[in-house]
Amino acid sequence: MTEQTGARLHPLTPFVKGWGYFVVAAFALVNNEGLRSNLTIAGIGLAAVLVGGILLGALSWWFTKWQLTDDAIRVDSGFLFRRTRIIRFDRIQAIDVAQPFVARLFGMAELRMDVAGGGKSDGKLSYFTYEEAGRLRTTLLVRAKGQQVVEQQTDQVEMKPLLVVPTGRLLGATLLSSTVLASAGGLVWLIAAATVLNFHIGLFAGLPLLLGVVQPIWKQVVGNHGFTLSESDHGLRTKRGLFDVQRQTVPPGRVQGLLITEPLIWRLLGWSRVELDIAGVAGNKDEGENDHEGAQLLPVGERVEVAGVLARVLPGFDLSRIEMHRAPERAKWLRPIGWRYLAYGADDQVLVTVRGWVSRRTSIVLHHKTQSVRLQQGPLQRRLGLANVHVDTPLGPTDAVALHRNQSEAAALLQDQAVRAREARRTVASPFAVQTQPKPPSPDGSSSSAASPADDSSDR
Numbered sequence: 001m002t003e004q005t006g007a008r009l010h011p012l013t014p015f016v017k018g019w020g021y022f023v024v025a026a027f028a029l030v031n032n033e034g035l036r037s038n039l040t041i042a043g044i045g046l047a048a049v050l051v052g053g054i055l056l057g058a059l060s061w062w063f064t065k066w067q068l069t070d071d072a073i074r075v076d077s078g079f080l081f082r083r084t085r086i087i088r089f090d091r092i093q094a095i096d097v098a099q100p101f102v103a104r105l106f107g108m109a110e111l112r113m114d115v116a117g118g119g120k121s122d123g124k125l126s127y128f129t130y131e132e133a134g135r136l137r138t139t140l141l142v143r144a145k146g147q148q149v150v151e152q153q154t155d156q157v158e159m160k161p162l163l164v165v166p167t168g169r170l171l172g173a174t175l176l177s178s179t180v181l182a183s184a185g186g187l188v189w190l191i192a193a194a195t196v197l198n199f200h201i202g203l204f205a206g207l208p209l210l211l212g213v214v215q216p217i218w219k220q221v222v223g224n225h226g227f228t229l230s231e232s233d234h235g236l237r238t239k240r241g242l243f244d245v246q247r248q249t250v251p252p253g254r255v256q257g258l259l260i261t262e263p264l265i266w267r268l269l270g271w272s273r274v275e276l277d278i279a280g281v282a283g284n285k286d287e288g289e290n291d292h293e294g295a296q297l298l299p300v301g302e303r304v305e306v307a308g309v310l311a312r313v314l315p316g317f318d319l320s321r322i323e324m325h326r327a328p329e330r331a332k333w334l335r336p337i338g339w340r341y342l343a344y345g346a347d348d349q350v351l352v353t354v355r356g357w358v359s360r361r362t363s364i365v366l367h368h369k370t371q372s373v374r375l376q377q378g379p380l381q382r383r384l385g386l387a388n389v390h391v392d393t394p395l396g397p398t399d400a401v402a403l404h405r406n407q408s409e410a411a412a413l414l415q416d417q418a419v420r421a422r423e424a425r426r427t428v429a430s431p432f433a434v435q436t437q438p439k440p441p442s443p444d445g446s447s448s449s450a451a452s453p454a455d456d457s458s459d460r
Helices: 013-030 039-062 101-105 130-144 167-175 178-195 203-222 264-269 303-313 329-333 379-384 407-427
Strands: 065-068 072-077 083-088 092-099 108-115 124-129 228-232 235-240 245-250 255-263 271-278 295-302 343-346 350-355 359-366 372-376 386-392 400-406
Touching (some): 013 039, 092 101, 108 130, 124 130, 167 178, 167 295, 245 295, 264 271, 350 400, 359 400, 372 407, 379 386
Antiparallel strands (some): 065 072, 072 083, 092 108, 092 245, 108 124, 228 235, 255 271, 255 359, 343 350, 350 359
């Protein structure tokens, strides 16, 4: 790919971006009885909104230019207020090529760069042709790894997919999730109360429950449709989506931790979900996203598939070979049922913690990615001689906590994990420094209050 200076985006970008205004206006028309009665005025209004949206998009497109420099990608934008974004290559953590539905119809795609310390919108650049977006992604990944880009770069050929998640399994796993089951049960009760028991319950009482059924199905089945995991020279690559096709590359060395989630019914079927903590990949509160949401490595998979993808991410890792240490029996005073499922273990590569009986969470933290280790003890724990050990990692879904350990065992784990983390950082080579977003510390430092997890009697 030849390096360009001050290049504009795809010429159809204004139309793709302006289409959203037309959809919003059409929705408003349907819900307005006065406008529906005069279709001529409504049609003129819709046309004006569409043209206005495209014109605004055209102005944005004309004043938006991007270019590659020696150590960064620069984006200039804005026709009223000029804005310049300079994204250094060594701050790029992961790159996703996404195809929203309308853009996909025209063979276009947008580049989503996860930048350390930045929001999701800071690294978004749209739109390119799909082929150009793929070439630019490859160039940026090579630059981020510190290699010199050649004058002409051939397209990278992906290897054969490692696995494909069947749509039937996605649908079954979603329908058997606790959120959908609880919402569906509530809807059945409302319908029965309104028809059989003759209760007068408002229609809007069922809307949150209906949303609890529809939203997970849309997010998991439609969003993860055709989920494919493959391997490339730049790391694992995922592809998913029915309408909005998204592709994401997980560069090697960026993984901070892993989380394996197994809801109760899923465990009976041998299913699990695997998520990753990747440097720079976390939700943004300002954009309404979950700040603990990471990269999805496997939305739902069988145990053999889970073991296979874990071995791809962490070469030589075998979860079944790690000796797990369970919580003492007196922890049942704090968790009458869930204490049986509290455990931790470690080898020379990772620390593993397990908790939860309704939804089991297995957190895996690489020793050299450990940011800090702390011990917490609530008043009830002090009376029982128990303590928690937290292994802090960058912002993401992984939350490694060894709950309700003997005081002496917790103190030993605290010391041992600090030593393991220090030794691992000495032996593991890193190509460059990685800027991460640490989890916010607890407001009370190292001691927990009565409302802390240390005193939580929940069995989950």
